[in-house]
Structures are given as structure tokens and as C-alpha cells.
Amino acid sequence: MVILVRPQLAENIGMCARAMLNFGLTEMRLVAPRDGWPKKGARQASSGAASVLDGATLFETVQEAIADLNRVYATTARERGQTKPFFAADEAAAEMRTLTEGGSRVGVLFGPERMGLSNDDVGLADAVISFPVNPEFSSINLAQSVLLVGYEWWKLVSGGRAPIAPTRVSPPAERRHLLSFFDYLERELDATGFLTPAEKRPLMVRNLRNIWHRLAMTEQDVQTMRGVVAALVTGRRGGRSGRERQDPEPRDESSEGSPD
Known part of the structure; x- marks a missing residue:
């Protein structure tokens, strides 16, 4: 599941919902949204992913949001000085799939738009997901982060095949x-x-x-x-x-x- 920690803009929450539904993720948790919840603008920004927003659950703290989970990942672009396993998104997706197939409940923490997760937030996670981006410009917006994790997840569960195939194919020439x-x-x-x-x-x-x-x-x-x-x-x-x-x-x- 996707856990948005202290998200600031309703539009970004909506875009996260869109990214989630693109890749088969439907469970969203919100921790202390800055402007409250529900908030005008999220539904329009979701571009039809209203079902994710309608099912979103609200929590006051990260601890409450992860209480029923078996494994938690934190996304960050910065080294936090914490001794934890670090994964690229595809590696984390592979581990998450194995865990969920075994019955575990797994969540991924995404931080607020301006500064990302705090060190205390990261400290609550079992492992860290970081993205291989340009080190000279490593900032990724909230919905992009959700999309990258969701994409790697969906590649595994869907088999990673292109969804469009030719409908009419001429046979090889005799x-x-x-x-x-x-x-x-x-x-x-x-x-x-x-x-x-x-x-x-x-x-x-x-x-x-x-x-x-x-x-x-x-x-x-x-x-x-x-x-x-x-x-x-x-x-x-x-x-x-x-x-x-x-x-x-x-x-x-x-x-x-x-x-x-």
C-alpha cells in the first residue's frame, strides 16, 4: 500500500492516486495532510482514479498508519546515516511481491513534497527505497515517486509484457x-x-x-x-x-x- 506522509497539496494526492491505479495499487493511506482531507482538487487531478481517493484512510501519525503492517519501506533520495537495507525500486518490488505472496502486509512511505520524509519517519521503516537518478538533480516529485515504485511492482505482477500487440499479422512470405x-x-x-x-x-x-x-x-x-x-x-x-x-x-x- 501507499502511505503519503504529511502531503501538502490536494492535487498531488490526486496525481498519486492516478499513478497508483495505473499500476494496480488501490490502497492509499494519508498521514496528517497539511490542508485536511478530503480536499477539493484531488478528484480532478486523479483523472478518473476516484476509487483510490474514496478508499483512502486518514491517520494522525506514521506510527498509526503502519501499525498493522509487517514490513515498511521508506523512499528517499538522500543518505540518512541509518543502517538499513537500501533497494532500488525494482529490487524492492521483487521483495515486496515475495512477502505479499506469503501473506505479509507491506507499505511504502512517501514524504511531503517540500522536504521528503524526516529522519524519524525513515527510522520507522525496515528498509529504504532510493531511485537511480542524476546525482546533480535528484529531486523527484511525489507522484513521480509513487509512479516509479508502482511501475516496478506492476512489471512483476503483470509479467512485464507490452499491452499492445498487432491484431492483424500477415504471414511470412512464401x-x-x-x-x-x-x-x-x-x-x-x-x-x-x-x-x-x-x-x-x-x-x-x-x-x-x-x-x-x-x-x-x-x-x-x-x-x-x-x-x-x-x-x-x-x-x-x-x-x-x-x-x-x-x-x-x-x-x-x-x-x-x-x-x-
Whole structure:
């Protein structure tokens, strides 16, 4: 859970709620907000994460806020002279996951916007989370700190995979379609005089084919590039519309991918 200690601005609390819900964190605790709670402005700043704000619980002291927890982490950008384990956010997330899977209740303390947690606050924690930032400018705002911890947590519980995948994927090009494209392209290049002198033609053809092979072309790629060459050919010849094909290849509808 996320514990905001003496937060100063309602808008920052709202932005923390947004960052939490982005990464599946829903339990917020507030310790002595400077302007009281609830406060106007938090809901708007949450951008739809009102459920986190509605479930937030209020405490007078840090001791009360952590009383029912089994392990507590404090976030800080400064060395505090306290002998505690120090973790980067990803390391802490891994330990937190192990602890929660074993039934432990875990919380992370985030300090007020201006100065961060006090040494006494940090002294109540079992371990410290610090972020690998530019040492010449290490200040991170409150919502950013929550987001960094939440992001590392969510990477673990979600598997860390990108959430967006192609919905329509053309299959890899069949060799017969690829070779037919090569023949067509090379005939047209011969017609323009590109593949000269004759003694260099085999090497030039081989190099061209290797370029296409490195692209790992799909069926749709081959059809598209064949259409591109056809458009250039008709334009050069001053003939029919560039959308008409020259020397069209018989199309195998069953093997074509959907247009991009």
C-alpha cells in the first residue's frame, strides 16, 4: 500500500492516486495532510482514479498508519546515516511481491513534497527505497515517486509484457512469391540499365536479394513492394494509371495477409 506522509497539496494526492491505479495499487493511506482531507482538487487531478481517493484512510501519525503492517519501506533520495537495507525500486518490488505472496502486509512511505520524509519517519521503516537518478538533480516529485515504485511492482505482477500487440499479422512470405518478386524487379532493373556492367550483374542481384531477405518480408510486404515497382514502371513508361500492375503475378488469395 501507499502511505503519503504529511502531503501538502490536494492535487498531488490526486496525481498519486492516478499513478497508483495505473499500476494496480488501490490502497492509499494519508498521514496528517497539511490542508485536511478530503480536499477539493484531488478528484480532478486523479483523472478518473476516484476509487483510490474514496478508499483512502486518514491517520494522525506514521506510527498509526503502519501499525498493522509487517514490513515498511521508506523512499528517499538522500543518505540518512541509518543502517538499513537500501533497494532500488525494482529490487524492492521483487521483495515486496515475495512477502505479499506469503501473506505479509507491506507499505511504502512517501514524504511531503517540500522536504521528503524526516529522519524519524525513515527510522520507522525496515528498509529504504532510493531511485537511480542524476546525482546533480535528484529531486523527484511525489507522484513521480509513487509512479516509479508502482511501475516496478506492476512489471512483476503483470509479467512485464507490452499491452499492445498487432491484431492483424500477415504471414511470412512464401519463397515462390518472393522469388517471383525478385524476377519481376530484376527484369525491370535490366530494362532501365541499372544492372550493368554485365560482369557485375550477378553480384548486384545477389546483394539486392540479400537486402530483401534481411527484411524477413511478409506476404503483404511482397504484394506492397510489387505494387510499388509496378507504379514506378507505369509512371516511367507514361502508360496506364500507376495503380495498375505491369506483369501481374497470379495472386493466391488464401495466403495474402490483410492490408495494413
